[in-house]
Amino acid sequence: xxxxxxxxxxxxxxxxxxxxxxxxxxxxxxxxxxxxxxxxxxxxxxxxxxxxxxxxxxxxxxxxxxxxxxxxxxxxxxxxxxxxxxxxxxxxxxxxxxxxxxxxxxxxxxxxx
Amino acid sequence: xxxxxxxxxxxxxxxxxxxxxxxxxxxxxxxxxxxxxxxxxxxxxxxxxxxxxxxxxxxxxxxxxxxxxxxxxxxxxxxxxxxxxxxxxxxxxxxxxxxxxxxxxxxxxxxxx
Numbered sequence: 001x002x003x004x005x006x007x008x009x010x011x012x013x014x015x016x017x018x019x020x021x022x023x024x025x026x027x028x029x030x031x032x033x034x035x036x037x038x039x040x041x042x043x044x045x046x047x048x049x050x051x052x053x054x055x056x057x058x059x060x061x062x063x064x065x066x067x068x069x070x071x072x073x074x075x076x077x078x079x080x081x082x083x084x085x086x087x088x089x090x091x092x093x094x095x096x097x098x099x100x101x102x103x104x105x106x107x108x109x110x111x112x113x
Numbered sequence: 114x115x116x117x118x119x120x121x122x123x124x125x126x127x128x129x130x131x132x133x134x135x136x137x138x139x140x141x142x143x144x145x146x147x148x149x150x151x152x153x154x155x156x157x158x159x160x161x162x163x164x165x166x167x168x169x170x171x172x173x174x175x176x177x178x179x180x181x182x183x184x185x186x187x188x189x190x191x192x193x194x195x196x197x198x199x200x201x202x203x204x205x206x207x208x209x210x211x212x213x214x215x216x217x218x219x220x221x222x223x224x225x226x
Contacts, residue, residue, distance in 0.1 A: 004155070101158060
């Protein structure tokens, strides 16, 4: 069965700190790994990673994938209170025309002023 | 551009009743997915539509759940009769094509008493 494990489960930091969120996976027919940020309602898309070793960046957020060791990290530098959210990691399994995401439990990040 | 919308945002029903959830995908997205998050667990895949066809319904828990997407636009997920363990948050997502980024709606919070 496909599996995604995120760590830590929760994290409390102060504004300005840098955080690293971890995601490891075991999945058959891997196609991509995605990171989402969920504040109150809809998970909002952050990154999709398909290739090993290529860092994706968006402002203070960056992410990288290691397909050999089967993990990804999401880095947030100079954290702000607006970064407080649940960060979800999901892995896409793709077979022919079928595609589905397997999620981890999420990492709750709290950024204190 | 409007995102994925879901209706209702919350529903409270009694065991044995019927509930119908609706999802409107992003305009032009042929792929539509349903997921569910039960309290304390990770978000889990239910099924995948391509246009009006069910591409993969391997995640549907049992035959009390019926999903439809007549006309290939919006989708409904009916639970009949509802049981206590059906409580959770039901998310809908859509993508332009299979293997493309899935964008999520805000979810419907279902509570079965």
